[in-house]
Amino acid sequence: MNLETEDPKQIVLQVGAVLKKLRKERRLSLEDLSELSGVSKLTLGNIERGETNPTIGMLWKISKSLSIPLMALFPTEKNVNLSRAGEGLRFNGDGNDWVIEPIFQNNTNKDMEMYRAYLQPNSFYHPEKHHHNTTELATIMSGTITINVNNESYILNQYDSISFSTDGTHSYANRTNDVVVIHIILKYGI
Structure with a gap:
């Protein structure tokens, strides 16, 4: 962390x-x-x-x-939440190629979470398996990225969105020379 x-x-x-x-x-x-x-x-x-x-x-x-x-x-006790990019909790994946920031970490909605993710130039990220019956929604805020879902590749550009079940496999690939910023929502079916 x-x-x-x-x-x-x-x-x-x-x-x-x-x-x-x-x-x-x-x-x-x-x-x-x-x-x-x-x-x-x-x-x-x-x-x-x-x-x-x-x-x-x-x-x-x-x-x-x-x-x-x-x-x-992560415990929190605030009534008003403000999430600023680059502030608060930040998690690094293996190495520093993938960084995520929870948005509204004290979200009382326990079946959904939001993250801001950054994937460094010319890098890949293969996430851990998520909870069973989870849906991931990703919107590209800047850059171009390839998202592989169950061995099928999708190229997304700025403001493009994708939704998929995380019961299979998925990964992110930034094959550009720019940082890609992604807004991710995880919707849990638990």
């Missing part, structure tokens, strides 16, 4: 507390959650204690195994 305007240690501690609360509410041991998520028991314990900064891949696996949206792991 890359938290530019928030206190990173505080966010890591909050995520750990939320994870522990959710795990206990479901009466799961660390070992149970490890088996469900594929994240080691040691790593889960470190996350709960705020002793490690989890990757976006780990958080996806954990949220998927608990059948909750990713942002449910």
